[in-house]
Amino acid sequence: MAYMIMLVTDDVDQLNAVLEAWKDIHIDDVVFVDSTCFHRAGVKSRHIPMRFMFETLGGRQQCSVTMFGIVADEATVQQCIAQAETVIGDLDMATNALLAAWPLPIVKGFPKQSKHQEGAK
Numbered sequence: 001m002a003y004m005i006m007l008v009t010d011d012v013d014q015l016n017a018v019l020e021a022w023k024d025i026h027i028d029d030v031v032f033v034d035s036t037c038f039h040r041a042g043v044k045s046r047h048i049p050m051r052f053m054f055e056t057l058g059g060r061q062q063c064s065v066t067m068f069g070i071v072a073d074e075a076t077v078q079q080c081i082a083q084a085e086t087v088i089g090d091l092d093m094a095t096n097a098l099l100a101a102w103p104l105p106i107v108k109g110f111p112k113q114s115k116h117q118e119g120a121k
Contacts, residue, residue, distance in 0.1 A: 002104045009097035010064040021083040030069040077101045
């Protein structure tokens with residue numbers, strides 16, 4: 001059964017390093033989403049207008065990045081956790097990252113097949 005993996009971190013450099021580590025186990029079809037942490041969403045910083053400074057004004061700010069990927073089985077989930085922990089450290093102790101995985105009973109279009117594999121059917 002396929003699994004969805006979700007990794008959230010507030011350090012984009014860590015996320016890129018995890019992605020590189022996952023390439024070693026052939027996990028490379030991943031989606032990134034800018035996200036806002038609930039505990040930080042209410043924190044407002046004072047806006048001090050400055051002349052000729054361009055900035056985004058608004059109530060929400062991106063404070064984390066969330067990565068989603070689909071893997072083939074639970075063994076691959078465990079490999080992804082191990083690879084992520086080589087970059088981030090023990091996820092149970094991490095204050096800036098979390099990883100979750102859940103089974104996907106229905107998945108259509110995964111794994112992707114190349115045109116060469118389709119012709120061999």
